[in-house]
Amino acid sequence: MKGMIQGFTTQIEALNDAKISVNYAVNLAEQTIPLEGGEGLTFRYVGSAACAHCGVSMINAGWDYCVDCFRSLARCDLCVMSPNRCHHHKGTCREPEWGDSFCMQPHVVYLALAHVPKVGITRAGREWDRWAAQGAHKALRLMTVPTRRLAGVVERHLSQWITDRTDWRKLVTGQRGDFSLTELATDLRQRTPDLVRFRSDQISATEVECALWEIDPLETHLSFPIQNYSPAKQLRVDAKEGVVADNLQGVIGGYLLLSRGVMSMQSLSRGDIQLEVSAPVVLEEPLQKSLF
Template identity: 35%
Template sequence: MQFEGVLRKMKTEIGDPIQYYLLFETDFLNVNQVLGKKLQISFLKYQCLNCGLERPIFRQGFCRTCFFDIPAAGDWIMHPELSTAHLGKEDRDLEYEKKMQLQPHIVYLANSSNVKVGVTRKSQVPTRWIDQGAHEAIEIVEVPNRYLAGITEVALKEHIADKTNWRKMLTNDVDDEDLVSWRDKLRSYIPEEAAPYFIQNNKETELHFPVLHYPKKVKSLNLEKTPEYKGELTGIKGQYLLFEDNTVFNVRGSEGYYVALTLS
């Protein structure tokens, strides 16, 4: 059986375990059903997620031209504290930025490899936590726009990490943490503008990933260097496919790559 198309980050569905789907233009694959089977990945060409042209991918699935032009790749995506739509100031496209920035956002704690702080739109909970490979997470504040979430994250990351160690996450070298205690401990560092939005009485969310066994030491598959790979799929965590030979493949990091997937 073969599937062909441009890679985008896997869609997920909360469950025990989480369900993963690769969506292509005319077909889709429930990746959970491939666990324990051989999967061949063949890199055929590039295809920018915005313009659709066969151009080398620069970042986030976009070619260089699109990355520096389209509103979906503005600096405020990675740095929410740079959001300006609440002031009526345009970065690249004010209408788009109002739509994305002027909606409820969550500042959260997630434990993937360590406890970290992060920001996401409320509509992306728990998807964002799943994409980061977090086995537990909790909301800290819910604010009405992206800017308030961004300045809260900036303040909190002075006292807690804001990055995930992806190697530890993929080898499952993690400890359970009391995220309620972490939430309460960090409360005093929330900026004054966001303090009224603190969430006081909530519990951790636990997430369970479809993994038969974890790699002991990961080696990352780069399709530009290795355009064809075949291995037995043994797990899915975050946006990574895990294989029996310790190879791991970052689907989201390969967005914009047009591939053929062959099952056997």
């Protein structure tokens, strides 16, 4: 089976109240193929990446958006990476309507554990997708707040005690830490007994009053399709590295785990890579270096 990669689908299934399983499929032009592990995958760079927003073809492969979209879309603004810098209330959002539907909506502040516990935020209702995208093996909700900006302010406040970063190398090599998120949640709540301190000229009292700590936070456990982890090496398919063939060993948090390294699913979704799915491929032995 062969086709241009159009993207990937994440399927999330709740096994019970506290357990979800995450599965993946690749979307080719004509069909969707489940990625279970054990398949041979051959990636070919065929060129002409397209802007993810306007579809214009881009010479500068490696980017998701063209230069014009990068300058005009609110989702490319700095505040998407640093939500506490949201400036919607000043009337300077690049796309105020998009901001209304994306940012000015209830958000959840959560704890997720991959190798170390991290604090993060996501739109309420999208927690499972977010935790799956980060490769967390457990997570819990800390608080629900009315806007993305307030979530960003709380996240930044909590990040003085707990990281807001993840390390992809530890994720793909399977270094999993074991911490009780419930205990950590209790501890963070004690350190931040009330939210009134977040009130300022930019965050209204009503907004702060609507922020609610989760009373009895429940840990959700996530499982991913993994037979083996990978070496911490990012493999690329581009104009220079035209073809990469390897066997799939699993998928976690946005990475295909291959026998010789990993590929980021985002980097494969720009419309410039063809994929052939087959029986396992025979990998060439590394060339023996002559001693002479």
